[in-house]
Amino acid sequence: MLGPRDASTTTRREAGYRAAVGAAGAEPLVFYTDQTGPGARAAIRQALHAHPGITAAIGFNAPVTEGILTGLRDEGLRCPQDVSLVGFTDAPWMAFYPPPITVVRQPVEAMGELAAQLVLDLVDGKPVTTEPHVVPGTLLHRESVVAPPAP
Numbered sequence: 002m003l004g005p006r007d008a009s010t011t012t013r014r015e016a017g018y019r020a021a022v023g024a025a026g027a028e029p030l031v032f033y034t035d036q037t038g039p040g041a042r043a044a045i046r047q048a049l050h051a052h053p054g055i056t057a058a059i060g061f062n063a064p065v066t067e068g069i070l071t072g073l074r075d076e077g078l079r080c081p082q083d084v085s086l087v088g089f090t091d092a093p094w095m096a097f098y099p100p101p102i103t104v105v106r107q108p109v110e111a112m113g114e115l116a117a118q119l120v121l122d123l124v125d126g127k128p129v130t131t132e133p134h135v136v137p138g139t140l141l142h143r144e145s146v147v148a149p150p151a152p
Contacts, residue, residue: 041068101143
């Protein structure tokens with residue numbers, strides 16, 4: 002699930018996803034959703050009906066991750082036995098959900114500090130680069146990811 006089609010973050014997210022999946026020799030499956038659980042629930046159900054062999058999904062925020070889990074359940078699928086799942090932006094429930102959800106923890110406080118510093122630099126007339134500023138995340142490998150079945 003990539004997010005709203007016209008959002009700049011979705012465009013960058015999609016480019017990275019396509020590059021990584023292509024480098025792995027697989028065909029990317031692109032589905033857009035809003036930033037809500039209900040939107041992701043509908044999108045994953047649409048994706049599963051269009052491509053019944055899907056073995057993994059990525060939720061770009063906690064509500065989308067929750068929506069994907071709900072949509073999988075709606076379709077009678079289990080995580081990770083049927084579909085693996087990785088989320089972004091850790092939420093407390095993700096460590097305890099059965100199964101605990103593998104997630105990329107984003108350093109939200111560091112991101113906020115960087116944003117505030119950039120604003121202060123602009124206010125002070127200091128030059129600020131327009132290039133993306135990257136604050137690395139941390140992969141928390143839990144139990145929601147398994148290798149897909151052999152063909």
